[in-house]
Amino acid sequence: MNAIFDMDRRSLLRNILLSVGSMAIPAGCTLGSGPGKDFAFSTEQMALVSAIADTVIPKGDTVGALDVKVPANLETLLRGWASADTLEEVLAGLERVDAASNKAKGKDFAALDAATRLEVLKAHEAKAMKDAPEQPAAGGIAMFRGPVKVDAGYARLRGLIVKLFYLSEDALTQELTYEHDPGGYTGSVPLTPESRPEGGLSPI
């Protein structure tokens, strides 16, 4: 709990509303024509995406990203939703993970073992996921967008992986809780060690 207050105030400022809802509208992103129905990861890209997804959200006592088919779902999502610019940004972010892996360990990321992948990605994220020095105006609608990160492409990729995981049926029943129809509203329920936050598509 105290870790929240260890974050520098500016980061906290930017990150707080991520718990209220997730708006993937990028600040300052220019949009071109869509990638169309034809986009697919190459074999190498799919292996890399899978390795990243598995590292960010591994299988442990509960399901991980690969169990709920995040890489395939990400491909479908990018095909159906992303603009050409976003796709380019995400693929560039993807490539930078391999660049970091090769620089640190002389191998592509997907070729590393799980423990090394975690080490490499942690180091990569320590730089890539820092808040960018230039940020859009604070507050108002922009408050819900989340901060712009140093490696916007990687941040976007990673954000989508996490989002897709936590929207899966397995994650919503095992990691979090989800009740499509709560039946009614109660203001106060004591928390127990078994309690889990609610997931789903929260309206603002």
Add this chain to the structure above:
Amino acid sequence: MFDAIVIGSGMSGGIAAKELCERGLKVLVLERGRNMDPATDYADNIMPWEVPNANMVPEDELEKDYPIHRMHFGLTEANKKFYVKDSEHRFTTPEDKPFAWIRGYHLGGRSIMWGRQTYRLSEMDFEANAKDGHGSDWPIRYADIAPWYDHIENFIGVSGSKEGLPQLPDGDFLPPFQMNDGELMAKKAIEAKFPGRKMIIGRCANLSQARPHHEEMGRSSCHARSFCERGCSYGAYHSSLTASLPAAEKTGNLTVITDAIVEQIIHDPKTGKVTGVRVVDQNNKDRKTYEAKVIFSCASAIASAQILLNSVSEAFPNGLANSSDMVGRNLMDHLFALSVAGVFTKPGPNTIDHGRRPTGIYIPRFRNVTEPGDFLRGYGYQGGVRRMTGGSMAQGAIGEELKAANRTFGPWMMFISGFGEMLPNPENRVTLGKEKDQWGIPLVHIDCAHGENDLKMAKQAVEDGAAMIEAAGAMVVSKADKPGPPGLGIHEMGTACMGKDPKTSVLNRFNQAHDVPNLFVTDGAAMASAGCQNPSLTYMALSARAADHAAQLLKEGAL
């Protein structure tokens, strides 16, 4: 020939139709948009993992089709069908004065996607224009509309708590939704630090507990799913589609024609009355005329102004019912997106709530009520307090740590957003451009900007919000630096205002056009001032009251 034509099937039109039908009139409702059927069109039974694109509207679509609507937080993949495509429904503004015109063109209108916050205007609000000289003095006072507020609240179902606040009159309420423990904690601290200020549960048009007459209509109590903006198959929140129109239908007096865009209201100079409307079919562009003894324009504020301005004749060269030149003028919205957020620095109660409550909390106006302000009028706040979870808790975490962090409940956090009263300003106005839309109707030109009082108020609203969040025990982490563009509050109003003087207003005390006795305007256009309260309840109350009056006049042979 019908007894009455109602233009628009949304929040006001639905009620006008119901009230006129229930008084024995044969009513034709003309809706410009397509038919909407809850059984097939509502999107509330889709599971989160089934919603396409993780509920994100494709980016190219947002850019091409929704450049304005993308500013509205409520637009998602699941409910985009309820919002108009800006690419298909253009309007113009001066380059330096953006306006966010957020619309839904379909049976039921924006009453399907509205935020359901439901508040009465108070005597202070009805007196405001007379007291400070801005805008047209309302030709009614609270006592005139109070019985109609009762009537509408009972019909639609409004949950809320009685608070005895003069600036926010109590109503006929269903049981209030509970506040969670974070909100109770914040309420206690804020009210102690600022005596006279109150934090209450939001009053909302959700059936916390349906009354028998709601259930007889097929509506049931709210299940706290918060899928309202996707349409509710339980009918648990008020919408024209699942309450007003069915009630009208039940009388046997209702005819509804969709896909019918009203282009002009037809005026007969010999009688001085309107005789009917000319309509363009939105699909095949055929034109047709419908006739009636009385016409209610409930097309929404800007659209009603557009219709009146486009109904030019020898008798009305400036637009129908516009001898005052006030049609299109005094456009107002609520100051919006004046948001502040904070994190509680001490652990609060270790509880959580259960269910997704369809309303937040509300802080009624205190500026120029119990506390002075360095500006005219005032603002209220909507918002909430909740536990931080999810993404915020997992910042910097990866792997098992990330999964573990996402399972935890963090500190309480609070966010509130001010809704401020814009002053009526005749220079904020809607006019018709030279360019025409695909149906041959002139595009609307919206020229509207926040004035000095508005901006002063906006700044103070954020400061006050921050002070209350700190008083609650939280550390402010985000503050808006300016309001959103006009229009984004989705409370546009004022463009055919009520008033006592036909030289400075369009409508009399019964929403009847000063210039045309059988023409009534009961949507947001009628509002002489904006108050800071969400306006839909007032639109509905005015619609019911005007319908009652119109029916009476018809019965007496006066129209």
